Amino acid sequence: MTIDWITVTAQIINFLILVWLLQHFLYQPITNAMQRREEHIAERLEEAEKREQEADQRAQDYREKSERLEQDTEQIQQRAEREADRKKKELLNEAREEVSKTRSNWQTQVRDEKEDFLNNLRHQTTDTVAIVARKALGDLADSALEEQIVQSFIARLQSLDEKSRKSIVKEGEKVTISSAFELDSSVRGKLTRAVHKHLEEHLEVDYRQSPELLCGVELSSGGTSLGWNLANYLEAVDNTMADAFSPVEIEKEEA
Amino acid sequence: MDITPDSIILWQYGKFSLNATIAYTWLVIGLLTVSSWLVTRRLSTATEISRWQNLLEVVVTGIRDQIEQVSRQQPGQFLPFVGTLFLYISVANLLNVVPGYMAPTGSLSTTTALALCVFIAVPLYGIASEGPIAYFRQYLQPTWFMLPFNVLGEISRTIALAVRLYGNIMSGTVIAGILLSLTPYFFPVVMQLLGLLTGQIQAYIFAVLAMVYIASATSAHQQQEKRTSTQSS
Numbered sequence: 001m002t003i004d005w006i007t008v009t010a011q012i013i014n015f016l017i018l019v020w021l022l023q024h025f026l027y028q029p030i031t032n033a034m035q036r037r038e039e040h041i042a043e044r045l046e047e048a049e050k051r052e053q054e055a056d057q058r059a060q061d062y063r064e065k066s067e068r069l070e071q072d073t074e075q076i077q078q079r080a081e082r083e084a085d086r087k088k089k090e091l092l093n094e095a096r097e098e099v100s101k102t103r104s105n106w107q108t109q110v111r112d113e114k115e116d117f118l119n120n121l122r123h124q125t126t127d128t129v130a131i132v133a134r135k136a137l138g139d140l141a142d143s144a145l146e147e148q149i150v151q152s153f154i155a156r157l158q159s160l161d162e163k164s165r166k167s168i169v170k171e172g173e174k175v176t177i178s179s180a181f182e183l184d185s186s187v188r189g190k191l192t193r194a195v196h197k198h199l200e201e202h203l204e205v206d207y208r209q210s211p212e213l214l215c216g217v218e219l220s221s222g223g224t225s226l227g228w229n230l231a232n233y234l235e236a237v238d239n240t241m242a243d244a245f246s247p248v249e250i251e252k253e254e255a
Numbered sequence: 256m257d258i259t260p261d262s263i264i265l266w267q268y269g270k271f272s273l274n275a276t277i278a279y280t281w282l283v284i285g286l287l288t289v290s291s292w293l294v295t296r297r298l299s300t301a302t303e304i305s306r307w308q309n310l311l312e313v314v315v316t317g318i319r320d321q322i323e324q325v326s327r328q329q330p331g332q333f334l335p336f337v338g339t340l341f342l343y344i345s346v347a348n349l350l351n352v353v354p355g356y357m358a359p360t361g362s363l364s365t366t367t368a369l370a371l372c373v374f375i376a377v378p379l380y381g382i383a384s385e386g387p388i389a390y391f392r393q394y395l396q397p398t399w400f401m402l403p404f405n406v407l408g409e410i411s412r413t414i415a416l417a418v419r420l421y422g423n424i425m426s427g428t429v430i431a432g433i434l435l436s437l438t439p440y441f442f443p444v445v446m447q448l449l450g451l452l453t454g455q456i457q458a459y460i461f462a463v464l465a466m467v468y469i470a471s472a473t474s475a476h477q478q479q480e481k482r483t484s485t486q487s488s
Contacts, residue, residue, distance in 0.1 A: 004261045004364045007276055011359070011368035014280045018343055021288045023335040029295035030315045031334075033308070036300040 150187055153217045153227065157198040160226070165199055168221050174204035175221040180211055195219070259425070260357040261364050276362040283347045283359065314342075318462075325463055326470035333469060336376055340369065341462035348424060348454025352447070358454070361424040363417065370417035373465045374409070381472030390472065416464060423457045424450075 160168075168175070177183075177191060192205045210218075218227030260275035267273070294307040304312070318338045322330035347360045359365045381390040394405040427450035434443045 002259065002261070002363065003367055004274070007261050007274060007362070007364035008368045008371070010277050011280060011365045012372060014277065014284060015339070015343065015368060015372055018284045018287065019335050019339045021284065022291065022339050022342065025288055025295055026291040026311065027315060027334050027338060029298055030308075030311050031331075033295075033298040033300055034312055034316070037302070037304075040300055041302065 146181060146183070146187065149216055150183075150191060153219075154191070154194045154198075156226065157194055157219075160198065164226075168219070168224050168226060169200045169203065173221055174206055175199070175219055176206045176208055178208045178210040178218045178220065178227075180209070180216060182209055183207060191217075259362050259364075260359060261362050263357070275357055276359045276365055279347070279350075279357060280359045280365065283343060283350065286350075287342060287346060318342075321463065322466055325466045326474070328470065328473065333380075333466060336372075337462050337466045337469070340373075340465055341458050344369070344420065344458035344461055345455060348458060349451065351427075351450060351454060357428070358424050360420055360454075360457075361428050363421045363425075366417040366421040369420070369461070370413045373416060373468060374413040376465070377409075377468045377472045380469045384473035393472070412468070416461065420457050420461050423453055427453055 175195065177195075183191070188207055195203055195205055216227060218225055220226075260279065263275035264272045265275055265278050291311070294305070294311050297305070298308060299305065315334075315338070318341060319330040319334060322333050322337055326333060344360055347358050350356050351358050378390060381393075384390075394402050396405075427446070431443050431446050431450060434446055
């Protein structure tokens with residue numbers, strides 16, 4: 001239990017030196033290093049947080065953008081659909097118009113063709129009937145037939161009403177009887193007598209031969225004429241033919 | 256039988272003599288300093304650190320935490336003094352396992368020196384923290400009549416500090432020596448192990464007591480401050 005005061009002094013100095021040494025080599029560097037590392041870690045954490053926020057923000061942005069894009073796409077699609085609808089209707093209308101135009105053109109054409117055809121037919125029929133009739137009448141024409149024609153003419157004269165008679169007979173004018181063939185004197189007398197009897201007494205009668213009548217007798221005075229000939233009949237045939245074709249025309253138009 | 260390393264003279268030149276206490280103290284100082292320097296010259300501030308750095312960080316952090324727990328103050332200003340007390344005593348006792356080594360803490364001169372350091376450090380910290388008037392007024396608490404007892408208490412606790420450490424370490428060495436002559440081979444080893452444990456405990460006790468004395472000197476003003484702050488709030 002002895003205290004060596006020199007050693008005590010030395011130990012105090014030693015201890016103070018050790019305090020300084022450890023402060024210099026141990027506590028300060030370690031504390032600083034730990035502090036720096038903590039700061040470093042805090043910084044990293046902060047950075048990570050910032051980055052996360054940024055990422056969140058960016059994700060949000062992308063989400064919004066994609067939503068917007070989707071909406072845009074939908075709008076564009078709708079617009080395109082509307083446009084397509086409109087276009088379709090337009091095209092349909094156009095097509096319809098074109099079809100109706102074509103149809104009307106076609107109908108016009110058909111009508112024209114039909115008219116042409118009918119005209120041709122009429123002409124041909126008329127011609128044919130005329131030719132046939134001409135040939136037949138030409139072959140048949142003889143005195144008997146003449147007699148018959150004259151009889152018919154006289155019958156017609158008889159059947160004339162007062163008004164027609166008045167229109168034919170004009171004061172101071174003579175009547176002309178045209179015939180397709182040469183009338184002999186007995187027939188002429190017969191006719192003259194019939195005229196005198198049924199139209200006017202003492203009326204002057206002139207006789208003339210005109211081959212365009214085909215076959216028949218015609219009485220003419222001034223502007224009016226009365227007679228019986230084949231040309232009139234053939235005209236009637238012509239009219240009948242035209243009437244016969246017209247119903248067909250209407251039916252086709254309806255179709 | 257030598258029971259104190261003071262009396263072992265390792266080297267003498269005229270009047271100057273180097274006894275074992277000082278020599279082994281230098282050894283401890285050198286060991287602590289060199290190992291610290293070896294580690295701290297290459298400190299890493301990244302998240303990956305070396306094992307040695309990790310060890311030192313654990314040690315320093317542990318000391319700081321202890322200081323904080325005991326003093327309830329920021330450990331920064333107490334760390335060099337209290338930490339060095341602990342590390343020095345701890346390493347000095349730990350090296351007892353080395354044959355031929357004698358712990359300098361087994362010398363009453365060393366423990367007296369350390370206790371004197373504490374004895375001086377307490378008023379220094381107290382004055383630095385409270386100011387001289389406030390610090391010395393503590394000796395008059397609760398009345399001026401208590402002044403001699405306060406001073407006596409201050410001195411006696413310093414002596415107790417020195418004798419406690421010296422007695423524990425010295426007794427460990429002495430017991431080991433006695434047992435070695437009585438029952439060699441096995442039992443002294445057990446006692447030596449016990450001595451290691453005792454040494455660490457004593458290091459801890461010495462440092463914590465020093466911290467408690469310093470804290471009691473520095474906390475009076477803070478308690479007052481706390482009281483006024485709670486009153487004002």
